Amino acid sequence: MPNFPWPGRRDVSAISDTSLSALLAGAELPTGSPPELRPVAEALAALTAAPIGDELTGEVEALAAFRERLGVPSPTRRARRRPTLLSPLRSARAAAAAAVAALGIGGFATAAFAGALPAPVQQFAHHTIGAPAAHDAAARAHDRPSPVGPNATGHPAYGLCNAWAHAKEHGTAMQKAVAFRNLARAAGGAGNVAAYCSTVPHPGASHSHPAGKPSSHPTPHGNDNGNGNGKPSTHPTPPHSTGKPSTHPTSHGNGNGGS
């Protein structure tokens, strides 16, 4: 059999279990290990050496992703932000926008008041924050040139009262506090909130809906439970609950038949 020489090739005998473990663990090689293993140990040590070159670039991007997901703004930053957010709010319209934004549904609310949401979502927005109902939003969408804030058609108080009603039922303590403060400001004091909200006309006047009436619970510390106000009394019926197909496919009739 001809001999094909592999130039420079050197066979290394099998590595003993103890040497193998030592190498993989980065531990010192046992005495009597073949000398060829020393460069290997060195190479593996180099693989776990301190960061080099660009291995620590990219932290800014990772932190940005982290902040977006889990970040907690520092207390000082949050405290500073509040006055700058609220000071320019002179009109009730802007206050309503802030109340809605404080609920964390700012973009949603803007789209809702612009009538730009898909019909079921628009309907939900109609019930919860007083956005136009799905159908009149669609009708209005083309005769109103520029979509604007929460009070495009309704009374400015409507958004505030509803935001408060919504926060009271579903919001966090912080959301409740913010929504109520905004409402109280627009109403001219916490004591006026009930009266203020009781006079609010619904923006979609042709449809009667239970407006979220915070009037019965004028303080932010009120009981949040068992309060059905603000919830729609009717729910859209799923289209296929009435029109059932008269025949059923039989495929699931025989249960566990292996097909």
Next chain:
Amino acid sequence: MIGDGFAAVLAAAQRGSEDAFSQLWRDGNPPLLRYLRVIASDVAEDVAADTWVQVVRGLAGFRGDEQAWRAWLFTTARRRSIDEGRRRSRRPTAPLEEVAAGQLPTAPDAAETVLERLGTRTAMAWLAELPSIQAEVILLRVVAGLDTETVAQLTGRSPGAVRVAAHRGLRRLAELLSEAGVTL
């Protein structure tokens, strides 16, 4: 590895502490990049960045010790690198073992190696000369710090196959270094 303080650092990061997350990142990113630069060199940076985005998404729900954390990090990276490879090459994909060494960093010049001893990059280049599965197993054991069972799960092989791959890889590495005249 962070060690004893790991649980506290993880908990703080899960509560939203940027400093704690930064500590996890600084501990995890260098080994992650070393692993990716050997097994998926042309997409290593992208995959590392994607991996962290995905890890951030799941961070609040993660439970486990530092081994589990490292396993999660590298599993995520491995999946991402496989997806990325599929996305980028429209060609039929070869199993990792068959990926040619030509795509990987070239082996360093022997003389240079002896002079500067073995730097991290040089060691990575040598490792890239090994068949992929051998290089991957060694990286996961040594760089990621994972045990044989975890590496077996991560790569979808038996623990026995992982041990064999590590053994062969280190033997091959010894041969390569010896051929190149690297003596220490």
